[in-house]
Amino acid sequence: MSENPTAPGLPGDDEPGRRRIGVYICHCGGNISDYVDVARVRAAIADDPDVMVAETTLFACADGQQHTMVHDIQNQHLDGLVVASCSPKLHTTTFRGVSRRADLNPYAYTQVNIREQDSWAHTDDHEGATERAIALVKAGIAKTRLSTPLSPLRVETVPATMVVGGGVTGLRTAIGLADIGLSVIVVEREAELGGWLGRLGPTFPHDTPGRDQIAGLVAQIAQRPTITVLTDAELVGKTGSFGNYTAKVHVRGETTDELRQFQVGTFVIATGADVYSPEVGELGYGIDGVVTLHEFGTLVDEATGGALTWHGRRVRSIAYVYCVGNRQAEGNAYCSKFCCAATVHASIKVSKVDPSIRQFHLHRDVRAYGRYELLYTESRERGSVYLRYPDDAPPAIEQSADGRLAVTLVDALTGPDELTIPVDLVVLVTGMVPRQNEALTSLLKLPTGDDGFYNEIHPKLRPVETVVDGVMIAGACQGPKPANEAVSGGLAAVTQSAGILKRGFAELDPLVATVNEAACTGCGECLTTCPYDAISAYPCDTGQKALVSAANCKGCGGCVPVCPEDAIDLLGYTSAQMLAAIDGLADREPVA
Amino acid sequence: MSDHGGSGEPTPRILVFSTNNISDPGIDLAGSRHLHYPATVSVLAMPCSSGIKPSWILHALQAGQDGVFIASDGEECAYLPDCAERTAHLVTVTQGLMAEQGLEPQRLKMAAVCSVCAEPFAKYMREFAAALSTLGPRPVTAG
Ligand SMILES: Cc1cc2nc3c(=O)[nH]c(=O)nc-3n(C[C@H](O)[C@H](O)[C@H](O)COP(=O)(O)OP(=O)(O)OC[C@H]3O[C@@H](n4cnc5c(N)ncnc54)[C@H](O)[C@@H]3O)c2cc1C
Ligand code: SF4
Ligand code: SF4
Numbered sequence: 001m002s003e004n005p006t007a008p009g010l011p012g013d014d015e016p017g018r019r020r021i022g023v024y025i026c027h028c029g030g031n032i033s034d035y036v037d038v039a040r041v042r043a044a045i046a047d048d049p050d051v052m053v054a055e056t057t058l059f060a061c062a063d064g065q066q067h068t069m070v071h072d073i074q075n076q077h078l079d080g081l082v083v084a085s086c087s088p089k090l091h092t093t094t095f096r097g098v099s100r101r102a103d104l105n106p107y108a109y110t111q112v113n114i115r116e117q118d119s120w121a122h123t124d125d126h127e128g129a130t131e132r133a134i135a136l137v138k139a140g141i142a143k144t145r146l147s148t149p150l151s152p153l154r155v156e157t158v159p160a161t162m163v164v165g166g167g168v169t170g171l172r173t174a175i176g177l178a179d180i181g182l183s184v185i186v187v188e189r190e191a192e193l194g195g196w197l198g199r200l201g202p203t204f205p206h207d208t209p210g211r212d213q214i215a216g217l218v219a220q221i222a223q224r225p226t227i228t229v230l231t232d233a234e235l236v237g238k239t240g241s242f243g244n245y246t247a248k249v250h251v252r253g254e255t256t257d258e259l260r261q262f263q264v265g266t267f268v269i270a271t272g273a274d275v276y277s278p279e280v281g282e283l284g285y286g287i288d289g290v291v292t293l294h295e296f297g298t299l300v301d302e303a304t305g306g307a308l309t310w311h312g313r314r315v316r317s318i319a320y321v322y323c324v325g326n327r328q329a330e331g332n333a334y335c336s337k338f339c340c341a342a343t344v345h346a347s348i349k350v351s352k353v354d355p356s357i358r359q360f361h362l363h364r365d366v367r368a369y370g371r372y373e374l375l376y377t378e379s380r381e382r383g384s385v386y387l388r389y390p391d392d393a394p395p396a397i398e399q400s401a402d403g404r405l406a407v408t409l410v411d412a413l414t415g416p417d418e419l420t421i422p423v424d425l426v427v428l429v430t431g432m433v434p435r436q437n438e439a440l441t442s443l444l445k446l447p448t449g450d451d452g453f454y455n456e457i458h459p460k461l462r463p464v465e466t467v468v469d470g471v472m473i474a475g476a477c478q479g480p481k482p483a484n485e486a487v488s489g490g491l492a493a494v495t496q497s498a499g500i501l502k503r504g505f506a507e508l509d510p511l512v513a514t515v516n517e518a519a520c521t522g523c524g525e526c527l528t529t530c531p532y533d534a535i536s537a538y539p540c541d542t543g544q545k546a547l548v549s550a551a552n553c554k555g556c557g558g559c560v561p562v563c564p565e566d567a568i569d570l571l572g573y574t575s576a577q578m579l580a581a582i583d584g585l586a587d588r589e590p591v592a
Numbered sequence: 593m594s595d596h597g598g599s600g601e602p603t604p605r606i607l608v609f610s611t612n613n614i615s616d617p618g619i620d621l622a623g624s625r626h627l628h629y630p631a632t633v634s635v636l637a638m639p640c641s642s643g644i645k646p647s648w649i650l651h652a653l654q655a656g657q658d659g660v661f662i663a664s665d666g667e668e669c670a671y672l673p674d675c676a677e678r679t680a681h682l683v684t685v686t687q688g689l690m691a692e693q694g695l696e697p698q699r700l701k702m703a704a705v706c707s708v709c710a711e712p713f714a715k716y717m718r719e720f721a722a723a724l725s726t727l728g729p730r731p732v733t734a735g
Contacts, residue, residue, distance in 0.1 A: 087620045088612075088637070116623035117635050121714075128603075128631025135634055445670055447617075447707055467613055467707070468670075511639070531672060556671035557643020561682055566647075573638055578648050585607065585634045586655035 019145050022053040022078045023137065024069065026060035026085035028115055035119040037130045041084070044134045050145055052076050060085045066098050073102035080104075080144040084112040084137045089467075090458055105149040107510070107572060112140035139584035146577045152507035153550055157243030158265040159504070161497045162187060164235050164440065167195020168210075168483050169475025170270035171217040173490035177268075178224040180498045185262050186221075186229045187249055193218060193231065195272050196476075197483055201301030204345035204375060204482070209301075213483075230260070238267075238443060241554075242469045243506040265501040266470045268493040269454065270486075271440065273432040273476040276325035276332070282428075283321055284397030289405050289425050292324075293339060293346070296427045300346055303353045310425055315357060317423040318350065319407045321395055322363040326431035329392075334451050336431025336480035341372040343429045344379045351382040359384045360421055362395050362409055387419075388412040397426050432480035444471055453479045464492045472496050511572035512553035513560065519567035520545045529562045604658035604724035606717065608635045609644050613670060615663035615705035615713075622710040629717035635663075640671045641702075642678035646686040649700060653690070659699045659724045663713065666704025676704070694731045698723060 025041050027033035038056045046054040053072050057065050060083050072078060081104060083095050088111040096106035114133045122129035161177050163170045166188030174184045192198065193214065200210030221227050230251055236259075237248030247262045275294055280286035289310060291299070300308065308315040320343050326336050344366065347359050361384055368376040380386065387409065389395055395409035400422065408420045434452035441448065445468055447455045454473045457465045464472045474489035475481075481489075500506060513534070515526075522544040526535050534552035537544040546567075548559075557570040569575055610616040616637045622629065638644060641664040649660045662679060669675035679702060687697040701720055705713050 087617075089617060089620065113620070113635075116620035118623070118631075120623035120626055121629060122631040123626050124628050125631045132631045132634065139634070139636070445668070450708065467617070554671055556640040557638060558640060558672050558675075558678060560643045561645045566645075570639070570643055573643070575645060575648070578636070578645075579651055581636055582607065582648060582652045582655055582657075585636075586652075586657065 019050040019080050020052045020076065020078045021048075021050050021080035021082060021141060021144055022069065022072050022076065023051055023055070023082045023141060024060050024065070024084070025054075025056045025114075025133075025137065026083070027056065027058045028085060028119075029059065032085070032115050032119045032133075035123050035126050035129045036114060036133045037126070038133075040130055041114075041133045041137055045137055045141060048141060050080075051141065052078060061091055061094055066094070069095075069098050070102040073099070073104050078102075078104060079108060080147060081109040082112060082137065082140045082144050083109070084114045084133065084140065086115040087113050087117070090461065105147075106152075107150040108144060108147045110140040110144045110147070112136050135585045139581040142580035142584035143577045146574065146580055148571075150510040150571060153510050153512070154505050155241065155243050155508055155551070157501050157504060157506050158245075158263045159183065159501050160185070160262070160264045161266045161268060161501070162235070162247050162262060162264045163268045163270060165189075165195070165270035165272055165475070165477065166193040166229065166231070167270060167272045167475065167486075168197040168214065168217070169272070169486045169490040170195075170268070171214065171221065172487045173268050173270060173474060173494055174227050174229075175217065175220050175224065176491050176494035177497060178221075178226045180494060180502070182226075182265075182497060182501060184227045185247075185249070185264065186227065187233045187235050188229070188231045189234050189271075191232050191253070193229070196275075200297060202349060204341050205371060210483075232256075235267075235440060235443065242508055243500065245470065266472065266497040267444070268490070268497065269440070269444070269446065269471060269473045269477055270475045270490060270493075271435060271437055271477045273453070273480055274435045276336075276430040276433045278324055278428055278430060283324060283394060284399075284405070284426060285428060287397065287399050287405065287426075288403075289399075290397060290428065291425065292428050292430045293343060294430070296425075297342075297346060300349050300353065306354055308350060308353050308357060313424070315424045317358040317360070317421075318347075318425045318427060319360045319362060319395075319405070319421060319423045320347070320427045320429055321397070321407070322361065322366075322429045324428040324430045325433070327364065327391075332431070332433065332451065334479070335367060337367070337485075338480060338482040339429050339431045340367040341369075341375060341482065343427070344368050344372065344375045344384075346427075347379045347384045348375060348382060351379075351384070355382065358423075360407070360423065361386045362389050362407065363387070364389065364391055390415075432476060435477065437477075444468055446471065446473070451479070453477065464489055464496055470500065509555065509572075510550065511555045511570065512550045513548045513555070513557065513568055513570050515546045515548055516567045516569065517545060519565050520563075521565050521567075522546070523564060525564060526559045526562050526568060529559050531558075535559060603630045603632045604721050605632045605656060606630070606634070606659045606661055606720060606724070607652045607657040608633060608661045608663055608717075609641060610635050610637045610663045610705070611641055611665050611669070612637050612639050614665045614668050614707050615641075615709070617707040618705045618709040619663065619713050621708060622713045625710050627710055627714035629714045630721045632721070633717050640669060640675060641665060642669075642672055642675050642682065644679070644682060646682060646689055649686045650689055650693070653695055653699060653730065658727075658730055659701065659720055661716065661720055662700075662702040663705040663716075664702055666706065668704075668706060696727060696731075698727060699730075
């Protein structure tokens with residue numbers, strides 16, 4: 001079988017031909033090997049004369065396996081690495097790191113995606129998935145075979161970060177950034193800092209008023225001259241390249257209306273979320289005495305004189321209806337994570353105001369997780385009654401003749417008979433919804449998930465980075481959560497920013513366009529095609545030739561097909577590599 | 593349901609050009625959600641669809657692919673504001689070259705696939721495979 005004769009232009013002037021490539025095919029636990037016969041994939045490529053090491057591995061990314069790869073590269077003098085595992089979005093950095101540690105050029109490594117783009121897509125077709133894996137691995141080997149050593153491009157970075165959103169996440173992030181030695185610009189759209197927490201009284205778990213927590217952060221910011229805070233401000237422009245962006249901010253207060261410009265290296269987006277507002281009629285919303293969690297919180301925090309009152313009437317009983325606008329089969333499917341604990345906590349506050357108030361919690365399951373469980377226990381000890389309603393049959397809320405409210409449900413323990421509880425107040429436990437932020441989302445090209453919140457690259461491994469270079473997300477804009485978790489995300493973004501900016505320079509992929517001098521006839525076709533003005537002409541004996549500036553080139557490859565002489569190549573995706581990969585894919589294995 | 597064997601009719605082989613930042617994540621998502629599409633689909637990722645050379649597409653069709661699908665960025669491309677037009681132009685040029693070789697233009701298809709377009713991608717693949725089946729085998733032999 002022809003492995004490579006069709007692959008044009010084998011590199012290496014000194015020794016034409018052979019490469020020494022290591023190929024590792026991952027089981028991914030069973031995520032791959034349950035559907036792809038990895039042993040057969042290995043066997044199909046093991047005899048390739050350029051393949052020195054061909055192994056299957058349970059987890060390619062595991063520490064031990066990385067050590068083995070480094071060891072193999074060094075001992076077998078490998079000059080190429082192919083890892084067939086998951087999406088390149090997840091582990092390109094991991095295996096480039098392996099290459100680097102083994103003194104192998106990181107651009108001689110090719111990631112082959114046999115999980116997302118093979119085993120997981122073809123769980124119904126093991127034979128087809130195995131054949132596909134063989135073809136994809138062959139294409140990966142073909143690309144690596146033609147790889148040339150490249151060095152990353154070095155760009156200077158600006159030691160400053162712009163934090164968009166001045167809620168608890170943004171403010172705590174700003175302090176972290178300043179303390180690690182980066183300048184910070186906080187851009188808050190509203191006139192006031194603080195976000196949701198800034199409007200809250202005593203919060204769970206420690207009863208510290210949200211307002212006080214925000215005031216504390218604002219005081220700390222005032223002591224840090226490297227933090228600039230802009231309120232009534234919005235980010236309206238972003239230009240530049242990795243590590244050095246120009247950010248335009250529109251500030252329009254009562255007395256100001258100006259466009260300000262800042263140089264920053266990274267962005268942390270902490271724009272938070274909104275609360276769900278029920279439709280009129282949804283679970284009785286609109287009836288006097290039916291309130292949302294947020295409205296209720298204010299009522300409790302403002303209660304004086306040992307009594308809770310609603311429109312002048314003393315409240316003697318309350319029903320809480322959980323999961324409103326959340327965990328719905330149609331609509332918002334997610335759980336907002338903070339609302340169970342916030343409600344449990346509110347009921348403790350109520351019992352402190354007036355222990356005689358009777359409280360009924362109508363829930364689907366109480367997600368007061370971790371230490372919040374202690375609050376749940378305390379709430380029960382203080383007399384709160386917890387009743388579980390079925391997922392598909394939410395309670396009905398009606399106004400009774402005496403002006404009070406009647407809540408009817410089927411309780412999981414006493415059902416199937418309906419139970420009606422007369423109460424003075426119904427609290428709809430509303431969760432969070434994504435904030436409307438189209439202008440910012442499209443300006444930064446931020447990816448959003450199905451649920452409408454911003455998406456990180458990977459929930460476990462890269463939890464605050466986005467696919468947009470240099471832009472991190474943190475806090476409730478990424479998904480609903482309690483304040484401590486929001487802040488943790490912010491601090492992770494501090495570390496990520498510092499990791500990028502503290503060295504003073506960043507290394508970028510050198511996968512840029514190059515002009516083959518010998519082939520270029522100076523026709524000039526390419527000179528106007530690059531929107532980044534990366535291509536210029538220089539005079540030579542025969543007239544002119546084209547030259548690509550590596551610093552300006554964004555690596556799109558748009559100029560490649562424009563050249564009538566085939567003189568332009570995109571490094572990492574050269575014509576020779578792409579044609580060889582296409583040949584690799586075509587090489588159909590005879591079915592065993 | 594297996595895409596292989598059974599009917600005895602081979603499933604058409606499709607080469608997809610995806611883009612690293614937009615359509616490739618969309619295709620990943622299709623897999624992550626276990627949305628099935630024919631296992632004869634192979635994906636090669638590029639930075640941007642406007643960098644695909646017509647000669648690569650012709651080469652793929654000669655090397656045994658029955659169809660080529662460009663999963664482009666539509667209006668979302670982070671590199672080139674006119675990416676969609678550039679890619680559409682490449683498709684037109686390539687289809688001209690294909691015609692010279694007696695290859696039907698329907699063997700080359702382009703559609704925008706966004707980073708969360710998992711369902712649409714799987715559907716495109718099933719539909720393209722069906723369309724290629726109707727078209728029958730390539731008029732040229734694999735090179
Ligand atoms: C009723 C209620 C009770 C709660 N109780 C508790 C509790 O007791 N304990 C707890 O831990 N958590 C509680 N939470 C959750 C807590 O409020 C959130 O975790 C926290 O507010 C998240 O902070 P954030 O900074 O990420 O978002 P936010 O608080 O939403 O702040 C985001 C900020 O960004 C600004 N912004 C938005 N868009 C832009 C833009 N385009 N440009 C500039 N600025 C922008 C907003 O104006 C806002 O100031 C509660 C939430 C609610 C709604
Ligand atoms: S289009 Fe090609 S031949 Fe013409 S100037 Fe540019 S690189 Fe040279
Ligand atoms: S690859 Fe893109 S950015 Fe680089 S020179 Fe060509 S057109 Fe310009």
